[in-house]
Amino acid sequence: MARVVVDVMLKPEILDPQGQAVQRALPRLGFEGVSDVRQGKRFELEVDGPVDDAALARIHELAESFLANTVIEDFTVKVEEEKAEAGK
C-alpha cells in the first residue's frame, strides 16, 4: 500500500474567488505579509500494490481526465513520502 497525492489547483490566470476571500480575511485576523492565496483540492489515493511507473502513469491519466478539468485546472501527482510538520 502506498499513498499517491494529486494536487489540483486553478491555473494561475483563472480567478480563484475562494483563495481571494481567504486572503482578504487575513489582515482582519492580524496576519500581514501574505501577498496571495490560492485554494485548491488535494486528493489522497491509497493504492494497492507497488506504485511503479505504470501505476503512476495511470494515475496521471486519471487526474487529467477526471480529478481535474484541464480547461481551468493544473494538477501534480506525487507519491507521498514522509509527513511534514503536522498539526494536531
Added chain:
Amino acid sequence: MARVVVDVMLKPEILDPQGQAVQRALPRLGFEGVSDVRQGKRFELEVDGPVDDAALARIHELAESFLANTVIEDFTVKVEEEKAEAGK
C-alpha cells in the same frame, strides 16, 4: 517571496463523501486497485519576506484557528521546495 503550503484534510474518522464519490467512480473509469480516496483542501500562501521559524509558527497558528476547523480537520504546513511531476 516564498510559498508555504497548508494541506487540510478531514480527520480519518469523519465521513468524506467527496472522496468516496471519487473512489466509487474509479472502476467505471477502468481504474482498479485504489482502496481509499480522501479529498481535502490545499492552500498556497505567497509569503513576503523570509519564512523563518517565527513566520512558520504564525502560519501554523493561522491554519489552526482559521484555515482548518480542528473539530473536524487536520492540517499540515510546509514550505514548498521544488515541483513534483507536473501535469500539463
Added chain:
Amino acid sequence: MTARIGVVTFPGSLDDRDTQRAIRLAGAEPVALWHKDKDLKQVDAVVLCGGFSYGDYLRAGAIARFSPVMETLIEQAKAGMPVLGICNGFQILTEAHLLPGAMLGNNHLHFICRDQKLRVENAETSWTTDYEAGQEIHIPLKNMDGRYVADERTLDMLEAEGRVAFRYLDFNPNGSLRDIAGITNEAGNVVGLMPHPEHATEPLIGTGRTDGLPFFTSILKKLVNA
C-alpha cells in the same frame, strides 16, 4: 413596549429581510445590524440569518465568525442574550464555538431544497417555548453544508442534556449524525438549526404553512415577560 430583535447582515447574507419580516409578523421590532459594527444597538436578542456569508468560501461561516459584530455577539451570548442561528447562522455559531460540533457538506454532495419534517425535541429554549415537546412541524430546508457532525462524546452529551433541539423526521436530508437538525447551548439561549423557520411564517408563501412562526413568538413572549 415590544422586544427589539437584531438581524445581522454579513456580506452574502440572503435572508436578512425575510427574517426581519418574520420578526415583524410575530409582533416584535426588527433591528438591522451590520457586520462591521461592534454595536448591537441594545437589541434584546439577535438572529443570525441564512445565506452565504463571504460566499461560504473556506468553510460556511468561517470568515463571518471573525467579523467585528461577532466579537460583541459572542460576549453577550455567553452572558445570556438569546441568539438564533438559522442555516448559515447555525454554521457561524459552530465556527464561533458558541455551539459544539461542526457543519460539513451534505453527504449526497448536492444543494438540497425541500419541505422538511422535523420534531421539536426541546420546547424549553428561548426560541421554542411556543412549541410542544415532540411536536412535528414542516419547515423549508435549503443548504449545501448541512451535515452536522461532532464526536461521539459530544453527541452523547447533547442527547443526555436534552440539547438536541430538533431532529429530522422521515428523511435525513444531509447525513447529519443522529438526524440532528438543530441544537441549543447549555443555557438554552443560543439555538442553531439548518431549516428556515422565517420561510414558514405566512400562508400562501413558500410551502404555505406557518409552522415557523412560533420561533419568533416564543422569543417575543420571553422578552416581553422578562
Added chain:
Amino acid sequence: MSKTPLDTVEHAAATPDVELPWAELGLKKDEYERVVAILGRRPTGAELAMYSVMWSEHCSYKSSKVHLRQFGEKAPQSDALLVGIGENAGVVDVGQGYAVTFKVESHNHPSYVEPYQGAATGVGGIVRDIIAMGARPVAVVDPLRFGAADHPDTKRVLPGVVAGIGGYGNCLGLPNIGGEVVFDACYQGNPLVNAGAIGVMRHEDIHLAKASGAGNKVILYGARTGGDGIGGASILASETFDDAKPSKRPAVQVGDPFQEKLLIECTLEAFQEKLVVGIQDLGAAGLSCATSELASNGSGGMRVTLDDVPLRDSTLSPEEILMSESQERMCAVVEPDKVDRFLAICDKWDVIATVIGEVTDGDRLEIFWHGGKIVDVDPRTVAHDGPVYERPYARPDWQDALQADDANKLPRPETSEELREQVLKLVSSPNQASKSWITSQYDRFVQGNTVLAQPEDSGMIRIDEESGLGVAIATDGNGRYAKLDPYTGAQLALAEAYRNVATTGAKPLAVSDCLNFGSPEDPAVMWQFAEAVRGLADACQQLGTPVTGGNVSLYNQTGEAAIHPTPVVAVLGVIDDVARRTPVAFQEEGQLLYLLGETREEFGGSAWSQVIHDHLGGLPPQVDLERERLLGEILISASRDGMIDSAHDLSDGGLIQAVVESALLGGRGARLVVPDGLDAFTFLLSESAGRAVVAVPRSEELRFNDMCGARGLPATRIGVVDGDAVEVQGEFTLPLDELRTAHEGTIPALLA
C-alpha cells in the same frame, strides 16, 4: 525581449502598411476594410480588438438583425411596455407603480466546455442585465436542453450545469421558480443552457445605459479584470505586438457569485440615493462593449484611461483589457459631486471601484494607455453600425418528406393493457418524468415571496406584501415541433408559455425569447430561423404580448448536424392578488374535472411518438391563437372568481400526463371517463394545443359551465377527483404508488 512601440492612433496613421491579424480575430476581409474606411486609416490594435468583438455574431446580431426587426415592426400596441427592445432588458408596467424587467439569455457553448462555470456565469450575466435596469432581481428560471438522457456525456454535462446554476443563483439569493429540462440526441455536444431573470422596481427607478453630461465620471466597479475569455485578443497581443506574451488565455470564465451579490447590493443602494446617471453591465465584449454602448447611447463622447483599470493580471495588454470578459463587473456614469458617495457605498460593500474616465462634450470615444491615445473612434460605429447580413435562406429539401412521415399513422395500442403500458412508459420517460432531482438543487424559497415554483405551470412571485400584487413567468419551447414546422413551432412555444401563465391565474403581458439555432451559414438553418422569428412575431402581435428583448444563439451545431431549431419563449404575467393563484395539485376529493378546449388527432412531434416509436415526423399541432386568448381569459376569470381550485395546462404527453401530475402533487387520484366522440388513445395522448384541465368544486359547476358556454369555449366534463389511483373507466387503473415510482424514479436512476 524586444519592445515594439505602443500602437497609438498616431503610430497607426504613420504605419499604414502594418498588417493586423483581423482574420484571426474573426473579422472578414470586407469587414476589416470597412473599419479602415470608417477610421480613414488602419485601426490600432486596440481599435481592432474593439471592432472585432463588437462586430461578432454574438454582439452585433449580424445574421439575425434583419429578421429580428419584425418584433418591433409587428409589436402590438401595449400600454404595459415601458422600455422595449434594445436596452439591457425590457421593462413592463405591472400596475401600482411597479415595473418589472425580465430577459432570457443563453450560455450554451461555455456550458459544454465547463458545465459548472459555464452555467454559473450564465446566471451571473443575465442577473447583471437586470440590475443594470435599476431593478432588484427577484427570481431566475433556467430552460435547459441536453443530449440523450442515457448518453454518458449527459452524466458529465447535466450535473455540472445544474450545480452551476444552483451554486450561483442560490448564493445570490434568487429563488429559481421555473424552467425546463429536455433531453434529445440532437443536443449532444450542443447542450442549451438558457437562463432568465426577473427584476422589480418602481417606475421612477428605471435606469438606462447611457453616458451623458460632459464632466460626469465613468466608474468601473466590481471584480478586477483578468485574462478571461479573450482568446482572440491574445493573438493580437502576442503575435503582433509582443512575442514574449503567454499566448494562451483562458476561454472559460470563472464566476464569483459572492462578488455579484455585493454588486447587487451596492448598485441598488447607489440607485436608491440617486447617484447614477447611466449604467451598463460588463458581459460579452467587456469594456469594449460597456464604453462604446454607454458613449453611443448618450449625448457626448467619452475619455477612458485604461491604466486605471484594476487588474488581476498585470501582464495584460491594453487589447486584452478591452476584450476581457471577467465576470462581476459594472460600469456607472456618475456626476462629479456624487462620486465620493458612490465610492463610499462600494467601499461599504467591499467592492473595488475606480474612476476610469469621463464623459466629454465631443462625440469620440478616446482611450489612453501609458499616455498614448490607442483608441479614437465614433462609438456608434463600434456599438451600432456593425455589419448586417442578409444571409441566404431556403426551405430544406427534406422538409416535405419529414412532414409527409405522418405520426398519426403510427401503430397505436390495440388493447387496454397495451394502452396502460404505454401510459406508464410515457410518464416515466426522461422528458416526461419528474425533474425534482434537478429542481431540488435550487433554492425556491429565498426572499420569502415565492407563491408558486416548479413543478407548477408558472412560477409566481409576490411583489407587494400589502396588496398581494404578483408576477408570473413561464418558459417553453419544443424543438421537435419547431423542426417539423418552425413557423408553427415558435407559435406553439409562445402559446404554451402564455397558457402556462394564464393557468395559474395571471394575465400574460409580455414576452422575452432565446432563439437557439444551428449555423446561420447553412441556408436551411437560416430558413428555420427566419420562419421561427416570423411565427413568433405574428403570434405576439395577435396575442397582444410584445417582445421586450431576448437573445439569439447561433452555431449550435457539430459538423453538419444542427440542433433542432429551438425557440424558447418566456411569458411574463401579472396577478392582482396572489391569494387567487391556481395551483396544479388536486385540492379536494369529489371536485369535477373539466377538459377545456378541443382534442384532435394530433401526434406529430408528440411525446408519445418519441417515447413509443422514436419517431419524428408529420405536422405539429395546429395553433389557434384566438382560442388561446379565450382559454386564458376563462382561466383568469375562473381563478379570480373562485370557480376552480386547480388547473393544469396540457402540452407534451397530453391529458394523461397532466392528470397524473396533478394527482401525484395533490396526493389524490382521479376517475376519468372517455368523452363521447373520442377514442381513449386520442383522448389521453393527443397534444392538441389550447387546452387545460381544471378541477371545479361542485358548488361552482353551474356558474363555471355557464361562463364557458356563454363565451364559446368547449368545456367537457371528464371525471372527478377521487381515490388513490388514476382510473380511466373501461380501460385501466394506475395506482398512485405505481405512478409515483415510475414518474419520480427515472431521473435519479439516470443521474444520481
